[in-house]
Amino acid sequence: MTSDSPGPPELGAVVVGIDASPQARTAALWAAAEADRRGRPLHIVHATDTDRRAILSSADTIQALRETARELLAGTADAVVERFSGLTVTKELSRQEPVAGLYAAAGNRGTIVVGSRGLGGFGALLLGSVGLGVAARTKVPVIVVRGELDRAETGVITAAVYGASDLDWLTVAAAEAQGRKASLRLLSVCNVLAHVGSVTTMLDDVGGIAEQRVHEVSAMADRIRTRCPGLTVTHHVETGTSVPGVLVEATAHTDLLVMGTRHRVFRAGPALGRTSHALLHHGHCPVEIIPPDFVVAGDEP
Incomplete structure (x- = not known):
């Protein structure tokens, strides 16, 4: 976060990748x-x-493939306009492979949305390397639409945070919450077993690790409140032995879970770790992945 000036950042346009699967149609409407x-x-x-x-x-x-694709695009656009009559909708038949096609369409500021399953191409997400590559190597936010979308809204957006470096993308989560008139919950999971034999020996007890994390997350919440005065921000640190397990459970009680990815080591290979994979495979709500160094309008220096 480059500034504590009031107001959330300005989120970009939305790009959705579709195929002929029901999940893709659901993702398009979402x-x-x-x-x-x-x-x-x-x-x-x-x-x-x-x-x-x-x-x-x-x-x-x-x-024949192109004609079928045009019909699919037209049918999806019609379904969207029927439900959102005032929305500007554009269509693109890309000649590229799915990952490259989405990247090109999103540019530097867009948000990519994909479904959790499909018939190949975009639908390989969660089922193969092509789809996971959308989330793992993108330079813009990616939202994977998961869960039962007809469930009652909770009015809560959850941000899975770890430390102060997450401030770089937390304003995106804040903007998502404000757009929904929802509250923002910062959730951090303290896996005490990860510190056995190292940090634990320097603290009085296991509770000291969680106390230190609570202090860090509380400071982050204060920064977001300063940036977005009208936003309700809560924070919670939960101790456990499985960070993915706790976060997957949390997705059952929120409308959107937002998390950042870490920098790739030597900038090689995918940025998604075990926790991200678990959420993309097993989350109960849509999951938004924010890449490192993503900058939105209003956050630029």
């Missing part, structure tokens, strides 16, 4: 609601990967 809250357009993308397929497929096959 993304439409998100775009509507932000006062931003919705961009619907379907990637056919025809640049690569053209090498092995006939011209008639590629043409």
Whole structure:
């Protein structure tokens, strides 16, 4: 967070990747609601990967594929406009493979939305390396739409935090909460077993570890309250032996869980760790992943 000036950052446009699966249609409608809250357009993308397929497929096959894709885009856009009549909706038939197509559409400020399952391409998310690559290597926020979307809203957005470095992306979570007129809950899990034989020996007892974390998270909550005076911000530190387990359970009691990813070691390989994978596979609500160094309008120096 580069400034404590009042007000949340300005969130960008919403880009949703679709295929012919029911989960993709659900993700598109969820993304439409998100775009509507932000006062931003919705961009619907379907990637056919025809640049690569053209090498092995006939011209008639590629043409049929494109026609089917156009029908899918049109049908999805119609379903969105029927529910959100005032929303600006655009469509794109990308010739690139799914990950590259989404990255190109989102640019530097957009938010990418994908479903949790599908029929390949975008639908490989959670089922294969292509989909996980969207969340693991992106430079913009990615939201994976999970859970029962017809459940009652809780009015709470949860941010999974660890330490002061999370302030860099917490304003995004604050903006998500304010857009929904919801409260923001900072949740940190203190895995005491991770400190056995090291930090624990320097503290009076195990409770000292949690007390130190409470102090850190409380300070973060105060910073967010200063930045967003009208936002209700609560904080909680829970001790346990499984950080993924605690956070997955928390997704059953919130409308959106937001978390940041860490810098890749030597900038090689995916940035998603065990906790992120658990939430993307097993979360009960949509999960938003914020990449390192993401900057939104209003947070630039």
